[in-house]
Amino acid sequence: MARVPKILGVIGPKGGVGKTTISANLAIALTRAGANVVAMDLDLGSANLHVVFGLRNVRHTLDDFLVNKVASLDAVVMDTAVPGLKLIAGGNVPGIASLPYQRKVKLLRHLRKLDCDYLLLDLAAGVTNNVVDFALIAQKSLLVTTPDVPSLMSLYSFLKTSVYRRLQLLFRSSGDARLLALLENAGDAEAHPELKTMADFFTQAALIDPELAERGAKVLARFDPLILVNRVKTASDMKAGRAISNLMDQFLGLHRGEILSIREDAAVGAAAARMQPALLSAPDCGFALDMRKLAGALGAASE
Amino acid sequence: MDKLFAAPGPGQSPLAVVFSPDVIRGNITSRKLRHEGLSAVLFDRVGDAVDAACAGATRVFVFDTAGALADELRFLSRVCDAWPENLALLIVLGDQPPELPGPAHGGDVRVLRDPLDLERVASLAKQACAGRPAQPVQPAQLGRSGQSEQTRGAEESDLEAELKDFLRLT
Known part of the structure; x- marks a missing residue:
């Protein structure tokens, strides 16, 4: 085989x-x-x-x-x-x-x-x-x-898009238009500050369809990206990983990500x-x- | 004495002595310590390293066991048995360090599994040189739990605040 x-x-x-x-x-x-x-x-x-x-x-x-x-x-x-x-x-x-x-x-x-x-x-x-x-x-x-702000911002945007894409695929395959609409709202945090974090989203989603919301949370729980902070030169550079990890935790509900620094x-x-x-x-x-x-x-x- | 990289000036003894059978790894460690403001000297011969660690004002002895020979590892026990009064901390690096007797004279021994966990080595060494007892640490490992205590303690760095601002997460 x-x-x-x-x-x-x-x-x-x-x-x-x-x-x-x-x-x-x-x-x-x-x-x-x-x-x-x-x-x-x-x-x-x-x-x-x-x-x-x-x-x-x-x-x-x-x-x-x-x-x-x-x-x-x-x-x-x-x-x-x-x-x-x-x-x-x-x-x-x-x-x-x-x-x-x-x-x-x-x-x-x-x-x-x-x-x-x-x-x-x-x-x-x-x-x-x-x-x-x-x-x-x-x-x-x-x-x-790399440890600079523009690069970290791109990384965060990619993670956010990945999270949304995963949930979008799940909700589409389940045919639940209400959760898809809620997810779309969550993507625009300025217009929907009540959905600023994924924790907020899942709280609202559970009111609509608790079972599907739980499945969505499980999809994210399995997402365990490894963040490689490249070209690390100083101790301060090493904090870049921690900063992005905190944002992943706080806003995207990604708790399993790991970080590794790669030196310059x-x-x-x-x-x-x-x-x-x-x-x-x-x-x-x-x-x-x-x-x-x-x-x-x-x-x-x-x- | 086979001193590979000496930082202190004439007549000065280093605050930290580093022994590593791997010159590159040892150099990285000693450079890190110097970058953090500690005078550090690297040796690739264990006997010379122990002599230096037991003399003068040396407060920290970093002993890299990864790739060390059995004969070299025996020196570790000898340091613990005859713990010099000047020494505050022995940092043992490596996956499978030998079992060590407890140090005398109130010294401290810390084992870090990752020989390149430079932030922890530096953090522990700085604490020891400042006369503070070393904070307990977990074995080195990859990932979030692998963050140093210092980093973990910083709830929100300037960088994080800046990222939140740019990403409009505030």
């Missing part, structure tokens, strides 16, 4: 926070811990994960599968120089980022059939439905941010200049240690 991969979604709602660098290095750290990994570039239209690995001659990309040039997702899986690590590179077909619903469903169906222990999805920046939906299929969402390390920039992941060019640098710690936290056996 074929194994079903554990899907990890690496998400950087604000661009330039180091998401792709973390994806590449985490994939290596997982393979070094004995796992078989497929890293997939889902930054549709702006793909560059293969560049981090220094791969120039990419024969097939994910785009070939999405535009039906090849029939199977396996046909676009390529080997890397790292034993145990395979890559699905992204392409640059114009308009591919606006993935039609049918193609998205087709891709989601094929993803689960890939033969590996971990399928690591390097997702695009932004808070589009595509990104949120791909994040939804991941068993674990890794949300990458000059070895990462030097590795990028050589088009090589830091775990390969500087395996003992602080960033590499943090990546191994992250792989361990995700359940990979230690080296």
Whole structure:
């Protein structure tokens, strides 16, 4: 019986926070811990994960599968120089980022059939439905941010959208228009200050449909994103994780999120200049240690 | 004496001595302590580290057990048995530290499972150097419960207030 991969979604709602660098290095750290990994570039239209690995001659990309040039997702899986690590590179077909619903469903169906222990999805920046939906299929969402306010704001917006999307899907499938309307109101806290927090929302929702409200609360209780605060330089930077965690608790009803700080390390920039992941060019640098710690936290056996 | 990174000036003894079999990790720890205003010296030879910890004004001895040899770990017990009066705190880093006898002279031993839990190391070291008893801590772990006491105590940082403001959550 074929194994079903554990899907990890690496998400950087604000661009330039180091998401792709973390994806590449985490994939290596997982393979070094004995796992078989497929890293997939889902930054549709702006793909560059293969560049981090220094791969120039990419024969097939994910785009070939999405535009039906090849029939199977396996046909676009390529080997890397790292034993145990395979890559699905992204392409640059114009308009591919606006993935039609049918193609998205087709891709989601094929993803689960890939033969590996971990399928690591390097997702695009932004808070589009595509990104949120791909994040939804991941068993674990890794949300990458830097400690600055704009990046933390984008992270919060992504979490809020994810929460609403999860509840929206539940209420739609249950056919309860009243809870959908209440959820829509909760999305506009300025017009509906009585629904400012998810706790407020569930209090009101329980008055309408207690059973469905409870199911909604359970959906959120299972959402346990891992927040990666990247490029941490000072003790003050480390507080960024706590700040966002407090907001998640207070306003979004997310109580299970975890936080991990990843230090700023000059070895990462030097590795990028050589088009090589830091775990390969500087395996003992602080960033590499943090990546191994992250792989361990995700359940990979230690080296 | 194989001193890898010395911060105090001539004739001064460090407030903190760090022993680590991993130079990079040890360097990170000692740099963190120096960043927090404590003079710290890193050693990769345990005998030299113990000598330094037992001398002068050293208040804190950070002993990294991750990757340490059995011979090196025996020095830990020796420090606890013959606890020097100058030493206020022994911080033992690592997943599986050896069982240790209780320290003499009212000193304190703290075990942190994560050898890179720098905030806790710094927090404990600063408390010890300031003459305050170290606050109890939980074993290091990832996640919310892994926050330092200092961070946990801060109910709402400036950053959080700023985020609330920008996100119109106030």
